[in-house]
Amino acid sequence: MFLGTYTPKLDDKGxxxxxxxxxxxxxxxxxxxxxxxxxxxxxxxxxxxALARRAAAASRSNPQARAFVRGLAAGTDEQxxxxxxxxxxxxxxxxxxxxxxxxxxxxxxxxxxxxxxxxWTDYLGEHEESYSQARDEALEGIF
Numbered sequence: 714m715f716l717g718t719y720t721p722k723l724d725d726k727g728x729x730x731x732x733x734x735x736x737x738x739x740x741x742x743x744x745x746x747x748x749x750x751x752x753x754x755x756x757x758x759x760x761x762x763a764l765a766r767r768a769a770a771a772s773r774s775n776p777q778a779r780a781f782v783r784g785l786a787a788g789t790d791e792q793x794x795x796x797x798x799x800x801x802x803x804x805x806x807x808x809x810x811x812x813x814x815x816x817x818x819x820x821x822x823x824x825x826x827x828x829x830x831x832x833w834t835d836y837l838g839e840h841e842e843s844y845s846q847a848r849d850e851a852l853e854g855i856f
Contacts, residue, residue, distance in 0.1 A: 714820070714822055714823070715735060715738075715820035715821060715822060715823065715824060715825050716820040716822070717732070717734075717819075717820045718817060718818070718819050718820070719732040719817070719818040719819075720815070720816070720817055720818075720830065721816055721818060722814055722815065722816065723802070723807070723812055723813070723814050723815075723816050724799075726801065727801050727802050727803070727804070727807060728799040728800065728801050728802070729799060729800055729802055729816060729818075729827065730797060730798050730799050731755075731794055731798045731799070731800060731818070731825075732818055733798065735820075735825065736794060736798045738757055739755070739757055739794060740794065741757070741758060742757075742758040742791060742792070742793050743755055743756060743757055743758060743761075743791070743792050743793075743794070743800070744756045744757075744758060744761035744789050744790070744791055744792070745789065745790045745791075745792055745800065745802065745803075745806060745827075746761070746785060746788050746789040746790070747784065747788040747806070747809050747810075748810075748826055748827075750836060751809060751810055751811060751832065752810055752819075752826045752827060752828045752832070753802065753806055753809070753810045753812075753826065753827040753828075754821075754824050754825070754826055754827075755800075755824060755825040755826070755827060756823075756824045757824075758791070760823055760824060761789070764785075765785065765786070768781060768782050768785055769782055788805075788806075788809075790803055790806065802827070810827060810828065810829060810832070811829045811832055812827070812829050813829055813830070813831070815829070815830035815831070816828065816829060816830060817829075817830050817833040819833070
């Protein structure tokens with residue numbers, strides 16, 4: 714499982730060092746794609762394959778499903794961490810997520826999210842209270 718919050722720096726070449734505790738799980742390859750809330754999602758290759766197959770099974774007659782599958786496929790980049798655990802984020806991915814030098818990597822159970830540090834701080838400020846006030850409707854089946 715991917716858990717925790719980490720604060721790596723993005724270097725001048727667009728490389729980000731993955732947290733050491735996740736490198737073994739991602740050593741076989743990973744997929745970087747555009748995530749929700751203008752973050753990036755980093756999936757182990759197997760996990761992403763399962764997600765992509767579920768998405769591809771959606772009805773192609775549904776315009777939202779088509780748009781999602783197209784966005785997922787077009788916005789995904791396969792990466793293999795180098796010896797230092799770094800991945801290179803594309804210019805398009807950095808633009809989409811508004812990444813600057815200071816980044817935040819957040820564990821999201823079965824994948825990682827990469828956020829610009831200020832965007833993450835803003836997100837927490839907007840949503841921290843709703844997390845503490847979550848009701849049964851939002852958490853049905855979890856607790």
